[in-house]
Amino acid sequence: MADSESIGLDPELRPDGGGSGEPPEPGVKAGARRRLPVRRLAVLVLVLVLLCLPPWWTLFAAGADWPSPVLPLGTLVLVGWMVSFPFLMVAGHGRRRNDRAARIADTSLGVIWVLFTWSVLGGLVDLVLGGLDVGGTGRARGVAVAVAAVAAALLGWGHHEAMRVPRIRRLDVHLPRLGAGLDGTRVVVLADTHYGPIDRADWSARVTEAVNALDPDVVVHAGDIADGTPAQRREQSAPLGTIRARLARVYVTGNHEYGSEAQGWLDRMADLGWEPLHNRHVVVERGGDELVLAGVDDVTAAHSGLAGHRADLADALAGADPALPVLLVAHQPKYVPEAAAAGIDLQISGHTHGGQIWPFNFLVRIDQPVVHGLSRHGERTRLYTSRGTGFWGPPFRVFAPSEITLLTLRSGAA
Incomplete structure (x- = not known):
């Protein structure tokens, strides 16, 4: 799925x-x-x-x-x-x-x-x-x-x-341009929480506890936060406000936000203390070295009818030092050709759910370059595709487990 x-x-x-x-x-x-x-x-x-x-x-x-x-x-x-x-x-x-x-x-x-x-x-x-x-x-x-x-x-x-707190998936990601001061930076990835018709406020709180236990430097939510408006899913999304990160908590829209008040979700996440990366970036520093955290709207945003919503990597990187390594958050893996062309170091995505219910993963592969996991695109760009933290629609996951991902960034080649 x-x-x-x-x-x-x-x-x-x-x-x-x-x-x-x-x-x-x-x-x-x-x-x-x-x-x-x-x-x-x-x-x-x-x-x-x-x-x-x-x-x-x-x-x-x-x-x-x-x-x-x-x-x-x-x-x-x-x-x-x-x-x-x-x-x-x-x-x-x-x-x-x-x-x-x-x-x-x-x-x-x-x-x-x-x-x-x-x-x-x-x-x-x-x-x-x-x-x-x-x-x-x-x-x-x-x-x-x-x-x-x-x-x-x-x-x-x-x-x-589907209903359990996801297992933790741990992975080292080597980025040659990453400064030594940033070596060991802990990035926790959430994606596709899909707060929806089944009230999972308690599940959301337990996910938050699991994230905080990982002691992250950066927490990423890669979109598809909910099916429903911010008002409808207020209780389910509230625990996101208690997630802790030393450097930043960043969020981008997924395709589902564009059916349920995308701008409202950007505002809701800002109210909860997150940085909505609406075609923009922030720079974080650790050990004297800097990392650009950039994000783009979902690729469906341009067709949403919302003014100013579109996937625009040029805007997202405007003013960023080109010598700095870039971690880009883009909801769909299919955005990776644009990321590779721009020399992005690491793109983090979700959307695929790993297929969610086998054998749907084979159909997902028709639309997306990757279904889950770490992959290389071009000379520099790495892509990490999360299986997702929640589920969409059918409350089942068959041979496609959900995940909370801990990416540890490493400087130098693998």
């Missing part, structure tokens, strides 16, 4: 037909604009049918020979979900932001995705066993039971993984 695009369906199901904030293109005819919602509806129906078809076939219809009520009841449940899901998404993630509807929609989407994945795998196993003439008449029912059991186990474990 990658944020609100996590399982291929985005809160663009809002009544306004999307969240970009862009006015209609002047050259687009009214008829074409009227056909656009119809096309979107057709795509949505197709996606929902494709998600439900493998579970229906593998669990109910592939020769399992269940007692007579099972097949019609299973069919009714899946059809009922397909019909109700778009309305729940609109109610939960649209203008009304009904948290109860969002919880139902998000959770059910995660359940269907896991059932879809393992039903496809189960169907393939059934085909192979059938080709080998193994299993006899009870094979299809055995496969259906196995798929249901595996899905239930993964959903239970995945929910625990």
